[in-house]
Amino acid sequence: MTIRVVVADDQELVRAGFAMILSAQPDIEVVAEAGDGFEAVGAVRAHEPDVVLLDIRMPGMDGIEAARIVCAETGCRVVMLTTFGQDDHVFEALRAGASGFLLKDVRRDDLVHAVRMVAAGDSLLAPSVTRTLIAAFTSGAAVRPPQAGRLDALTARERETLRLLAQGLTNGEIAAALVVSEHTVKTHVSNVLTKLGLRDRAQAVIAAYETGLAVPGRI
Template sequence: MSVPGGGAIRVVLADDQELVRSGFAAILDAQPDITVVAEAADGVEAVERIRWHRPEVALLDVRMPTMDGIEAARIVCAETRTRVVMLTTFDRDDYVYDALYAGASGFLLKSVRRDDLVHAVRVVAAGAALLAPTVTGRLIADLIRHRPRQQGPSAERLAGLTGRERETLRLLGRGLSNAEIAAAMTVSEHTVKTHVSNVLAKLHLRDRVQAVIVAYETGLVGSR
């Protein structure tokens, strides 16, 4: 797989552990359709190199010196079209939620298998969320339940959505695929794709991961 329009998928890797960086870089560079264009040891370096290279994908460690991965993700997602994947041990890493809300497309455990790492980069470069929707939903629900409520989007934010778009967002939050949403709403998958695009545009969201977050934060989907 290559990026839309052809060419290799360009990746920037940022982690303060050199062994992690070199290991991931070796795996990715061994693929014919992926090229690691730069590495960084902290968030400041990562942002600089992403600004310079404009890669399709950036892998950012959550915890780095000088600037952590969350702040780096926030800057990168605001300034560029690079899609960000967070690297984490995720033992008790509630910061992953902040990164997703900042615009990251998902996360990878540092213990990820070789094939899953390669697959993740390809999936994200193609414009999809890294995690399966049901996994994303469970992750976000768990994080919201176990952390103090912070100021987030209110239900009023959904006022601009049509009834169909609101229902689409609710089903996205429940982790349904486009095909499952189409069946639930008795419409075509093409119509669902249109509704999803409208939801993302109206709520100024980068991808389905952020849509799931909004569905939980606004109470459209319960976090029991």
């Protein structure tokens, strides 16, 4: 199955470079390019891609607002792009529904892998972005008042799965910790996302901290 992609960045060379790398893959088709958020939203509406790469800083409508609209209106997966590893808008972008966050100096192979990974329903964060996210929780800057009631619909095993997921563990590592199969973990993760109304693992991590299930420093 071909993965349809829209690339949005206000820098033409960056946009063209990403499009060229992705188009060279046999299973990826770049269906449109965009120079700002308005064009990106229009391209997603017109072409119905599987994944859109959004520069977080664009003139007119920025990537975060574009992500918010795309995630609210479509099932397209969003990967945010930035030049900075310590971007102040990381948390806001994830709250908007972004499934991934990559630096613009990402290696060719990692870019391709990221698109395939997100298209398959997974989420990803560059290591430096993960550090920014955890630092935000640690400082309290990104935390809302505890919302533990949101977890009432989860079983005890689903809560434990969410707690481990918030530590950044893979399905295999969670399976080892709970002494269950990876298939069972996938079922637990799917149930967590469905019951909490979340798009992917990135939002699940946010939910774990917002509800107090995961606490910075207690890993």
